Amino acid sequence: MPRGNSPLPLTAMGLSLIAALFLYSLPLHGGLAFWRPPFVLLVTIYWLIVQPQHLGITFVWLIGLLLDLLYGNVIGQNALAMSVTAYLLKTQQYHVRHLSLPFQCLAALFIVMIYQTLWVSTRLISEDIVLGWRVFYPALSSALIWPLLAGSLYKLQRLFS
Secondary structure, eight states, X not given: OOGGXXXXXXXXXXXXXXXXXXXXXXXXXXXXXXXXXXXXXXHHHHHHHHOTTTOOHHHHHHHHHHHHHXXXXXXXXHHHHHHHHHHHHHHXXXXXXXXXXXXXXXXXXXXXXXXXXXXXXXXXXXXXXOOXXXXXXXXXXXXXXXXXXXXXXXXXXXXXX
């Protein structure tokens, strides 16, 4: 069976998404909670770049809907933000795939900033929240952890292929 049709990358994707959900659920103390990267989005970004034939925008939308249901957000809030972000990434996936690691970190920063902007925009419609610069802290932390995350997921992918 060719590597592209192997079910093993799907196992690695599933395990990494479960781990991302776990990391996203860990409680953080006080101000650290604002720096929490959107792990599920970052893992999804990685798999969209590396295995685009296995993931589509519909799957990303379903993952976003799962996040909405698990964390009590307005239904469709994460789903919309993640699917629009995935669409924008899919249109540029060839370019992002061939970037060096520092530029991939910058790409992760911009992708998460787009996600955060969409997510906060939908929250503003449904809730009265106070905005500040801390809304974009997850984008900075995502860019900082991208090399570690991408390296770990690469090793996981090699383990299952």
